[in-house]
Amino acid sequence: MTDRVSEYLQRDTSAHPPAYAPTYKTSVLRSPRNALISLQNSLSEITGPAFSAEELGPLDHDLIMNYAKDGLPIGERIIVHGFVRDEFGRPVRNALVEVWQANAGGRYRHRNDKYLAPVDPNFGGCGRMLTDDNGYYFFRTIKPGPYPWRNRVNDWRPAHIHFSLSGDAWAQRLITQMYFEGDPLIATCPIVRTIPNEEAVRGLIASLDRGGAVQLDSLAYRWDITLRGARATLFENRIQGAK
Amino acid sequence: MSYHFQVAKESASQTAGPYVHIGLAPNQAGFDIFEKNFSNVLVGPNTAGERIAIEGRVIDGSGTPVRDVLIEIWQANAAGRYNHPADKQDKQLDADFRGWGRGTSNFETGVYRFETIKPGAVEGRNGRMMAPHINFWIVARGINIGLNTRMYFDDEVDANAQDPVLNMIEWEVRRKTLIAERIQRDGKTVYRFDIRLQGEDETVFFDI
Numbered sequence: 001m002t003d004r005v006s007e008y009l010q011r012d013t014s015a016h017p018p019a020y021a022p023t024y025k026t027s028v029l030r031s032p033r034n035a036l037i038s039l040q041n042s043l044s045e046i047t048g049p050a051f052s053a054e055e056l057g058p059l060d061h062d063l064i065m066n067y068a069k070d071g072l073p074i075g076e077r078i079i080v081h082g083f084v085r086d087e088f089g090r091p092v093r094n095a096l097v098e099v100w101q102a103n104a105g106g107r108y109r110h111r112n113d114k115y116l117a118p119v120d121p122n123f124g125g126c127g128r129m130l131t132d133d134n135g136y137y138f139f140r141t142i143k144p145g146p147y148p149w150r151n152r153v154n155d156w157r158p159a160h161i162h163f164s165l166s167g168d169a170w171a172q173r174l175i176t177q178m179y180f181e182g183d184p185l186i187a188t189c190p191i192v193r194t195i196p197n198e199e200a201v202r203g204l205i206a207s208l209d210r211g212g213a214v215q216l217d218s219l220a221y222r223w224d225i226t227l228r229g230a231r232a233t234l235f236e237n238r239i240q241g242a243k
Numbered sequence: 244m245s246y247h248f249q250v251a252k253e254s255a256s257q258t259a260g261p262y263v264h265i266g267l268a269p270n271q272a273g274f275d276i277f278e279k280n281f282s283n284v285l286v287g288p289n290t291a292g293e294r295i296a297i298e299g300r301v302i303d304g305s306g307t308p309v310r311d312v313l314i315e316i317w318q319a320n321a322a323g324r325y326n327h328p329a330d331k332q333d334k335q336l337d338a339d340f341r342g343w344g345r346g347t348s349n350f351e352t353g354v355y356r357f358e359t360i361k362p363g364a365v366e367g368r369n370g371r372m373m374a375p376h377i378n379f380w381i382v383a384r385g386i387n388i389g390l391n392t393r394m395y396f397d398d399e400v401d402a403n404a405q406d407p408v409l410n411m412i413e414w415e416v417r418r419k420t421l422i423a424e425r426i427q428r429d430g431k432t433v434y435r436f437d438i439r440l441q442g443e444d445e446t447v448f449f450d451i
Contacts, residue, residue: 006329009249011253011450012252012253013450015252015253015255016253016255016256016387016388017255017256017257017387017388018387019386019387019388019390021387024258024385024387026384026385027258027385027386027387028304028385029303029304029305029307029385029440029441030303030304030309030383030384030385030386030440030441031304031385031386031387031440031441032390032440032441032445032446032448033304033441033442033445034417034445034447034448036448036449036450037411037412037447037448037449037450038449038450039408039411039449039450039451040368041451042365042367042368042373042408043319043325043329043330043332043365043366043367044317044319044325044365044373044376044378044393045378045451046329047317047325047326047327047329047330048317048327048343049317049326049327049341049342049343050326050327050341055279056277056279057277057278057279060277066276067274067276085251087249087250087251087252087253088247088248088249088250089250089251090247098266098267099266100262100263100265100266100267101265108262108265108272109265109272109273109274110261110262110264110265110272110273111272111273111350112261112262112311112350113262124265124269124274124276125265125266126265126266126269126276127266128266128277162257162259162260162262162263162266164259164266164267168329169329170317170378170380170451171451173315173380173389174253174254174256174389175256175257175258175259175263175382175389176254176255176256176257177257177260191257191258192257194257194258194387195255195257197255199252200252200255201255203252203254203255204254204255204257225254226251226252226253226254227253227254228253229247229249231247
Protein backbone atom coordinates (compact mmCIF):
# COMPACT_ATOMS: atom_id res chain seq x y z
CA MET A 1 0.00 0.00 0.00
CA THR A 2 1.82 3.05 -1.18
CA ASP A 3 -0.61 5.57 0.23
CA ARG A 4 -0.38 4.37 3.82
CA VAL A 5 0.78 7.28 5.94
CA SER A 6 2.43 6.86 9.32
CA GLU A 7 1.23 9.52 11.67
CA TYR A 8 3.09 10.83 14.66
CA LEU A 9 1.49 10.71 18.07
CA GLN A 10 -0.03 13.99 19.07
CA ARG A 11 2.43 16.12 21.03
CA ASP A 12 1.52 16.06 24.74
CA THR A 13 1.53 19.75 25.59
CA SER A 14 1.37 19.04 29.34
CA ALA A 15 4.90 17.64 29.14
CA HIS A 16 6.29 20.76 27.43
CA PRO A 17 6.63 24.36 28.52
CA PRO A 18 3.91 26.76 27.38
CA ALA A 19 5.03 29.49 24.98
CA TYR A 20 4.07 32.24 27.43
CA ALA A 21 5.93 31.69 30.70
CA PRO A 22 6.28 35.13 32.36
CA THR A 23 8.90 34.15 34.95
CA TYR A 24 11.17 33.55 31.94
CA LYS A 25 10.88 37.17 30.91
CA THR A 26 12.02 36.98 27.30
CA SER A 27 9.10 34.67 26.53
CA VAL A 28 6.60 37.48 27.22
CA LEU A 29 7.13 39.29 23.89
CA ARG A 30 8.19 36.20 21.92
CA SER A 31 5.16 33.98 22.47
CA PRO A 32 2.13 33.88 20.16
CA ARG A 33 -1.15 35.15 21.60
CA ASN A 34 -3.22 32.88 19.38
CA ALA A 35 -3.59 29.16 19.99
CA LEU A 36 -1.54 26.93 17.72
CA ILE A 37 -3.57 25.43 14.89
CA SER A 38 -3.31 21.63 14.99
CA LEU A 39 -2.63 19.88 11.69
CA GLN A 40 -3.18 16.28 10.78
CA ASN A 41 0.13 14.97 9.47
CA SER A 42 0.79 15.09 5.75
CA LEU A 43 3.95 14.24 3.82
CA SER A 44 5.32 17.63 4.87
CA GLU A 45 5.39 16.60 8.53
CA ILE A 46 6.25 12.88 8.37
CA THR A 47 9.34 13.44 6.23
CA GLY A 48 12.50 15.29 7.21
CA PRO A 49 16.15 15.76 6.29
CA ALA A 50 18.67 12.92 6.42
CA PHE A 51 22.34 13.42 7.29
CA SER A 52 25.36 11.30 6.48
CA ALA A 53 28.56 10.45 8.31
CA GLU A 54 30.63 12.03 5.52
CA GLU A 55 29.31 15.43 6.56
CA LEU A 56 30.89 15.10 10.00
CA GLY A 57 34.55 15.27 10.94
CA PRO A 58 36.42 12.66 13.04
CA LEU A 59 36.57 14.91 16.14
CA ASP A 60 33.11 16.40 15.87
CA HIS A 61 31.90 14.36 18.87
CA ASP A 62 34.99 15.06 21.00
CA LEU A 63 34.68 18.49 22.61
CA ILE A 64 37.85 17.89 24.61
CA MET A 65 39.94 17.68 21.44
CA ASN A 66 38.00 19.43 18.68
CA TYR A 67 39.17 22.94 19.57
CA ALA A 68 42.37 22.12 21.49
CA LYS A 69 45.10 24.48 20.25
CA ASP A 70 48.12 24.34 22.54
CA GLY A 71 46.87 22.00 25.25
CA LEU A 72 43.81 20.43 26.78
CA PRO A 73 40.82 22.45 28.00
CA ILE A 74 40.50 22.97 31.77
CA GLY A 75 37.66 21.29 33.66
CA GLU A 76 36.03 18.01 34.60
CA ARG A 77 36.48 15.43 31.87
CA ILE A 78 33.19 13.62 31.22
CA ILE A 79 31.54 11.32 28.71
CA VAL A 80 27.85 11.88 27.97
CA HIS A 81 26.02 8.97 26.39
CA GLY A 82 22.60 7.40 26.00
CA PHE A 83 19.92 6.26 23.59
CA VAL A 84 17.54 8.20 21.38
CA ARG A 85 14.26 6.31 21.16
CA ASP A 86 10.74 7.13 20.12
CA GLU A 87 7.67 7.00 22.35
CA PHE A 88 7.19 3.33 21.49
CA GLY A 89 10.71 2.49 22.66
CA ARG A 90 12.10 1.99 19.16
CA PRO A 91 15.62 3.26 18.48
CA VAL A 92 15.85 6.40 16.34
CA ARG A 93 18.66 5.55 13.95
CA ASN A 94 20.90 8.02 12.19
CA ALA A 95 19.45 10.94 14.14
CA LEU A 96 21.58 14.09 14.03
CA VAL A 97 22.47 15.07 17.61
CA GLU A 98 24.07 18.50 17.98
CA VAL A 99 25.27 19.86 21.32
CA TRP A 100 26.61 23.16 22.61
CA GLN A 101 27.62 24.42 26.02
CA ALA A 102 29.65 26.84 28.12
CA ASN A 103 33.15 26.03 29.35
CA ALA A 104 34.07 24.92 32.89
CA GLY A 105 33.66 28.49 34.19
CA GLY A 106 30.26 29.09 32.61
CA ARG A 107 31.55 31.22 29.71
CA TYR A 108 30.35 30.69 26.15
CA ARG A 109 32.51 31.15 23.09
CA HIS A 110 30.04 33.55 21.51
CA ARG A 111 30.49 37.15 20.43
CA ASN A 112 27.48 38.21 22.53
CA ASP A 113 28.56 36.60 25.83
CA LYS A 114 30.14 39.27 28.06
CA TYR A 115 30.32 37.30 31.33
CA LEU A 116 33.60 38.10 33.09
CA ALA A 117 34.65 34.45 33.47
CA PRO A 118 37.37 33.83 30.87
CA VAL A 119 37.14 31.99 27.59
CA ASP A 120 39.22 28.78 27.56
CA PRO A 121 41.57 28.99 24.56
CA ASN A 122 41.38 25.22 24.12
CA PHE A 123 37.63 24.79 24.33
CA GLY A 124 35.10 25.50 21.58
CA GLY A 125 31.94 24.11 23.13
CA CYS A 126 30.10 22.41 20.31
CA GLY A 127 29.88 18.94 18.85
CA ARG A 128 27.69 16.68 16.76
CA MET A 129 27.14 13.02 15.99
CA LEU A 130 24.73 10.55 14.40
CA THR A 131 23.02 7.83 16.45
CA ASP A 132 23.91 4.25 15.52
CA ASP A 133 21.53 1.40 14.67
CA ASN A 134 20.58 1.05 18.34
CA GLY A 135 19.87 4.77 18.66
CA TYR A 136 23.03 5.14 20.75
CA TYR A 137 25.07 8.35 20.89
CA PHE A 138 28.10 9.39 22.89
CA PHE A 139 30.42 12.35 23.12
CA ARG A 140 33.24 13.54 25.34
CA THR A 141 33.43 16.99 26.87
CA ILE A 142 34.24 19.23 29.86
CA LYS A 143 31.44 19.61 32.38
CA PRO A 144 30.02 23.13 31.90
CA GLY A 145 29.83 25.59 34.78
CA PRO A 146 26.69 27.46 35.88
CA TYR A 147 26.40 31.08 34.79
CA PRO A 148 24.45 34.20 35.67
CA TRP A 149 21.96 35.76 33.27
CA ARG A 150 19.82 38.86 33.17
CA ASN A 151 16.36 37.65 34.07
CA ARG A 152 16.01 38.64 37.66
CA VAL A 153 19.33 40.15 38.83
CA ASN A 154 20.46 37.04 40.69
CA ASP A 155 19.29 34.25 38.38
CA TRP A 156 21.81 31.53 37.57
CA ARG A 157 21.47 28.71 35.07
CA PRO A 158 22.27 25.24 36.36
CA ALA A 159 25.10 23.48 34.53
CA HIS A 160 23.57 22.30 31.28
CA ILE A 161 24.29 21.11 27.77
CA HIS A 162 22.02 22.21 24.92
CA PHE A 163 20.84 19.41 22.61
CA SER A 164 19.31 19.60 19.15
CA LEU A 165 17.73 16.48 17.62
CA SER A 166 16.77 15.83 14.05
CA GLY A 167 15.21 12.37 13.73
CA ASP A 168 13.20 10.75 10.95
CA ALA A 169 10.59 13.45 10.53
CA TRP A 170 10.02 17.17 10.68
CA ALA A 171 7.39 16.52 13.37
CA GLN A 172 10.12 15.15 15.67
CA ARG A 173 12.39 18.18 15.51
CA LEU A 174 13.39 19.09 19.05
CA ILE A 175 15.71 21.38 20.96
CA THR A 176 16.15 20.88 24.69
CA GLN A 177 18.71 21.05 27.51
CA MET A 178 20.33 18.35 29.61
CA TYR A 179 21.01 18.98 33.31
CA PHE A 180 23.24 17.11 35.78
CA GLU A 181 22.05 14.91 38.63
CA GLY A 182 22.15 16.60 42.02
CA ASP A 183 22.59 20.20 40.83
CA PRO A 184 20.75 22.38 43.40
CA LEU A 185 20.25 25.17 40.84
CA ILE A 186 17.78 23.02 38.88
CA ALA A 187 15.06 23.65 41.47
CA THR A 188 15.15 27.45 41.12
CA CYS A 189 15.86 27.97 37.42
CA PRO A 190 13.10 29.96 35.65
CA ILE A 191 13.85 28.17 32.36
CA VAL A 192 13.61 24.69 33.90
CA ARG A 193 10.45 25.82 35.69
CA THR A 194 8.71 26.68 32.44
CA ILE A 195 8.07 22.91 32.30
CA PRO A 196 4.81 22.40 34.22
CA ASN A 197 5.31 18.75 35.03
CA GLU A 198 7.86 17.40 37.53
CA GLU A 199 8.24 14.08 35.75
CA ALA A 200 9.05 15.90 32.51
CA VAL A 201 11.73 17.93 34.36
CA ARG A 202 13.28 14.72 35.70
CA GLY A 203 13.44 13.48 32.13
CA LEU A 204 16.01 16.19 31.36
CA ILE A 205 18.41 15.27 34.18
CA ALA A 206 21.36 13.02 33.33
CA SER A 207 22.46 10.40 35.86
CA LEU A 208 25.99 9.91 37.01
CA ASP A 209 27.04 6.62 35.42
CA ARG A 210 29.89 5.09 37.42
CA GLY A 211 29.93 2.07 35.16
CA GLY A 212 30.55 4.26 32.12
CA ALA A 213 33.51 6.08 33.67
CA VAL A 214 36.96 5.59 32.17
CA GLN A 215 39.32 4.81 35.04
CA LEU A 216 41.83 7.56 35.87
CA ASP A 217 40.44 9.57 32.94
CA SER A 218 36.75 10.59 32.74
CA LEU A 219 33.48 10.32 34.63
CA ALA A 220 30.33 9.55 32.64
CA TYR A 221 26.72 10.75 32.57
CA ARG A 222 23.88 8.82 31.03
CA TRP A 223 20.97 10.58 29.36
CA ASP A 224 18.28 9.02 27.19
CA ILE A 225 16.14 11.11 24.87
CA THR A 226 12.62 10.36 23.66
CA LEU A 227 11.29 11.69 20.36
CA ARG A 228 7.74 11.44 19.10
CA GLY A 229 6.73 8.03 17.82
CA ALA A 230 5.00 7.17 14.55
CA ARG A 231 2.23 4.63 14.39
CA ALA A 232 1.25 2.75 11.27
CA THR A 233 -2.12 3.75 9.91
CA LEU A 234 -4.16 0.61 10.47
CA PHE A 235 -7.09 1.68 8.35
CA GLU A 236 -7.18 3.94 5.37
CA ASN A 237 -8.92 7.18 6.16
CA ARG A 238 -11.32 7.26 3.30
CA ILE A 239 -12.09 5.34 0.19
CA GLN A 240 -10.79 7.27 -2.81
CA GLY A 241 -13.56 9.41 -4.24
CA ALA A 242 -15.96 8.98 -1.33
CA LYS A 243 -17.28 12.07 0.38
CA MET B 244 1.76 -5.77 11.00
CA SER B 245 3.51 -4.78 14.18
CA TYR B 246 1.85 -4.03 17.47
CA HIS B 247 3.02 -1.07 19.44
CA PHE B 248 2.07 0.65 22.63
CA GLN B 249 3.32 3.92 23.98
CA VAL B 250 6.01 3.41 26.62
CA ALA B 251 7.52 6.86 27.12
CA LYS B 252 6.78 10.53 26.71
CA GLU B 253 8.62 12.86 24.41
CA SER B 254 11.50 14.67 26.12
CA ALA B 255 10.44 18.17 27.15
CA SER B 256 11.48 21.08 24.97
CA GLN B 257 13.61 23.93 26.28
CA THR B 258 14.55 27.23 24.69
CA ALA B 259 17.51 27.22 22.31
CA GLY B 260 18.81 30.28 24.17
CA PRO B 261 20.79 33.27 22.89
CA TYR B 262 23.89 31.23 22.01
CA VAL B 263 22.20 28.65 19.79
CA HIS B 264 24.68 29.65 17.08
CA ILE B 265 27.57 27.98 18.92
CA GLY B 266 26.10 24.56 18.27
CA LEU B 267 24.12 25.06 15.08
CA ALA B 268 25.96 27.86 13.24
CA PRO B 269 29.39 28.34 14.89
CA ASN B 270 30.62 30.82 12.27
CA GLN B 271 27.81 33.13 13.31
CA ALA B 272 28.89 32.77 16.96
CA GLY B 273 32.33 33.97 15.87
CA PHE B 274 34.56 30.92 15.47
CA ASP B 275 35.46 28.21 13.03
CA ILE B 276 35.48 24.61 14.23
CA PHE B 277 33.84 22.15 11.81
CA GLU B 278 35.23 21.27 8.42
CA LYS B 279 31.75 21.19 6.86
CA ASN B 280 29.02 23.51 8.01
CA PHE B 281 25.30 23.36 7.39
CA SER B 282 24.00 26.42 5.63
CA ASN B 283 21.14 28.50 4.32
CA VAL B 284 21.94 27.56 0.71
CA LEU B 285 19.85 24.58 -0.39
CA VAL B 286 20.80 24.59 -4.05
CA GLY B 287 23.74 22.84 -5.67
CA PRO B 288 25.04 23.29 -9.23
CA ASN B 289 22.70 20.63 -10.61
CA THR B 290 19.56 21.32 -8.63
CA ALA B 291 16.50 21.48 -10.87
CA GLY B 292 13.96 24.25 -10.56
CA GLU B 293 13.46 27.97 -10.39
CA ARG B 294 16.12 29.64 -8.22
CA ILE B 295 14.63 31.85 -5.54
CA ALA B 296 15.75 33.63 -2.41
CA ILE B 297 13.64 33.97 0.71
CA GLU B 298 14.20 36.96 2.95
CA GLY B 299 12.52 38.41 5.96
CA ARG B 300 12.61 39.17 9.63
CA VAL B 301 11.10 37.63 12.71
CA ILE B 302 9.38 40.37 14.75
CA ASP B 303 8.42 40.25 18.43
CA GLY B 304 5.33 41.59 20.18
CA SER B 305 6.80 45.10 20.44
CA GLY B 306 7.58 45.32 16.71
CA THR B 307 11.30 44.74 17.28
CA PRO B 308 13.18 42.32 15.01
CA VAL B 309 14.44 39.18 16.78
CA ARG B 310 18.16 39.32 16.05
CA ASP B 311 19.16 36.01 17.60
CA VAL B 312 16.70 33.74 15.82
CA LEU B 313 17.59 30.46 14.09
CA ILE B 314 15.35 29.15 11.32
CA GLU B 315 15.28 25.83 9.51
CA ILE B 316 13.28 25.10 6.38
CA TRP B 317 12.15 21.80 4.86
CA GLN B 318 10.64 21.53 1.41
CA ALA B 319 9.91 19.33 -1.58
CA ASN B 320 11.95 19.53 -4.79
CA ALA B 321 10.80 21.24 -7.97
CA ALA B 322 8.77 18.18 -8.93
CA GLY B 323 6.95 18.20 -5.59
CA ARG B 324 8.69 15.27 -3.92
CA TYR B 325 10.43 15.14 -0.56
CA ASN B 326 13.87 13.57 -0.37
CA HIS B 327 12.71 10.97 2.17
CA PRO B 328 11.70 7.30 1.96
CA ALA B 329 8.21 7.97 3.34
CA ASP B 330 7.40 10.02 0.22
CA LYS B 331 6.21 7.41 -2.26
CA GLN B 332 4.67 9.79 -4.81
CA ASP B 333 5.42 8.82 -8.37
CA LYS B 334 7.66 11.84 -9.02
CA GLN B 335 11.34 12.34 -9.77
CA LEU B 336 13.83 12.66 -6.93
CA ASP B 337 16.58 15.27 -7.34
CA ALA B 338 20.02 13.91 -6.40
CA ASP B 339 21.29 17.45 -5.85
CA PHE B 340 18.57 18.58 -3.46
CA ARG B 341 18.21 17.54 0.18
CA GLY B 342 15.42 20.02 0.78
CA TRP B 343 16.70 21.29 4.11
CA GLY B 344 18.57 24.39 5.18
CA ARG B 345 19.42 26.35 8.30
CA GLY B 346 19.76 30.11 8.55
CA THR B 347 20.19 32.78 11.18
CA SER B 348 19.16 36.40 11.37
CA ASN B 349 21.82 39.06 11.08
CA PHE B 350 22.74 40.36 14.58
CA GLU B 351 22.36 43.98 13.42
CA THR B 352 19.51 43.99 10.92
CA GLY B 353 17.56 40.91 12.02
CA VAL B 354 17.23 39.80 8.38
CA TYR B 355 17.41 36.09 7.55
CA ARG B 356 17.92 34.69 4.06
CA PHE B 357 17.71 31.36 2.23
CA GLU B 358 18.74 30.44 -1.30
CA THR B 359 16.63 27.62 -2.66
CA ILE B 360 14.25 26.59 -5.43
CA LYS B 361 10.53 26.98 -5.65
CA PRO B 362 8.97 23.65 -4.59
CA GLY B 363 6.37 21.77 -6.60
CA ALA B 364 2.96 20.89 -5.21
CA VAL B 365 2.79 17.86 -2.89
CA GLU B 366 -0.12 15.52 -2.35
CA GLY B 367 -1.90 16.11 0.95
CA ARG B 368 -4.22 13.85 2.88
CA ASN B 369 -6.94 11.95 1.06
CA GLY B 370 -5.43 12.78 -2.30
CA ARG B 371 -5.99 16.54 -2.09
CA MET B 372 -3.12 18.56 -3.53
CA MET B 373 -1.37 21.04 -1.28
CA ALA B 374 -0.21 24.32 -2.79
CA PRO B 375 3.57 24.77 -3.08
CA HIS B 376 4.87 25.61 0.37
CA ILE B 377 7.98 25.60 2.54
CA ASN B 378 7.91 24.38 6.14
CA PHE B 379 9.55 26.73 8.66
CA TRP B 380 10.81 25.94 12.17
CA ILE B 381 11.83 28.84 14.40
CA VAL B 382 13.83 28.75 17.62
CA ALA B 383 15.38 31.52 19.73
CA ARG B 384 15.89 32.85 23.20
CA GLY B 385 12.44 33.32 24.72
CA ILE B 386 10.85 30.64 22.51
CA ASN B 387 10.25 27.63 24.75
CA ILE B 388 9.28 25.21 22.01
CA GLY B 389 10.16 25.55 18.32
CA LEU B 390 7.44 27.30 16.31
CA ASN B 391 6.21 25.64 13.12
CA THR B 392 4.73 27.56 10.25
CA ARG B 393 4.46 27.36 6.46
CA MET B 394 5.36 29.82 3.74
CA TYR B 395 3.16 29.92 0.63
CA PHE B 396 3.69 31.95 -2.56
CA ASP B 397 1.62 34.96 -3.62
CA ASP B 398 1.91 34.00 -7.31
CA GLU B 399 0.10 30.69 -6.67
CA VAL B 400 -3.33 32.20 -6.19
CA ASP B 401 -5.36 29.29 -7.54
CA ALA B 402 -3.39 26.57 -5.76
CA ASN B 403 -3.51 28.53 -2.50
CA ALA B 404 -7.28 28.84 -2.81
CA GLN B 405 -7.53 25.03 -2.94
CA ASP B 406 -4.90 24.27 -0.28
CA PRO B 407 -6.32 22.05 2.48
CA VAL B 408 -4.17 23.55 5.23
CA LEU B 409 -4.88 27.20 4.40
CA ASN B 410 -8.56 26.34 4.13
CA MET B 411 -8.51 24.79 7.57
CA ILE B 412 -7.71 28.17 9.13
CA GLU B 413 -11.20 29.31 9.97
CA TRP B 414 -10.19 32.97 10.32
CA GLU B 415 -9.72 33.88 6.69
CA VAL B 416 -7.94 37.11 7.61
CA ARG B 417 -5.13 35.10 9.19
CA ARG B 418 -4.36 33.05 6.06
CA LYS B 419 -2.54 35.97 4.44
CA THR B 420 0.12 35.86 7.18
CA LEU B 421 1.47 32.72 5.47
CA ILE B 422 1.76 34.19 1.96
CA ALA B 423 5.16 35.50 0.88
CA GLU B 424 5.45 38.43 -1.53
CA ARG B 425 7.35 37.92 -4.78
CA ILE B 426 9.67 40.74 -5.83
CA GLN B 427 12.46 41.09 -8.38
CA ARG B 428 15.82 42.47 -7.34
CA ASP B 429 18.88 42.66 -9.59
CA GLY B 430 17.30 40.13 -11.93
CA LYS B 431 16.71 37.65 -9.11
CA THR B 432 13.46 36.42 -7.65
CA VAL B 433 13.07 37.09 -3.97
CA TYR B 434 10.16 36.19 -1.73
CA ARG B 435 9.68 38.45 1.28
CA PHE B 436 8.36 36.61 4.30
CA ASP B 437 8.19 38.35 7.67
CA ILE B 438 7.11 36.34 10.68
CA ARG B 439 5.26 38.13 13.48
CA LEU B 440 5.46 36.22 16.73
CA GLN B 441 2.80 38.18 18.57
CA GLY B 442 0.14 40.85 18.23
CA GLU B 443 -1.25 42.51 15.13
CA ASP B 444 -1.05 40.28 12.04
CA GLU B 445 0.44 37.50 14.16
CA THR B 446 1.69 34.69 11.92
CA VAL B 447 -0.25 31.43 12.06
CA PHE B 448 1.72 28.75 13.90
CA PHE B 449 0.92 25.08 13.75
CA ASP B 450 0.99 22.16 16.15
CA ILE B 451 2.12 19.54 13.67
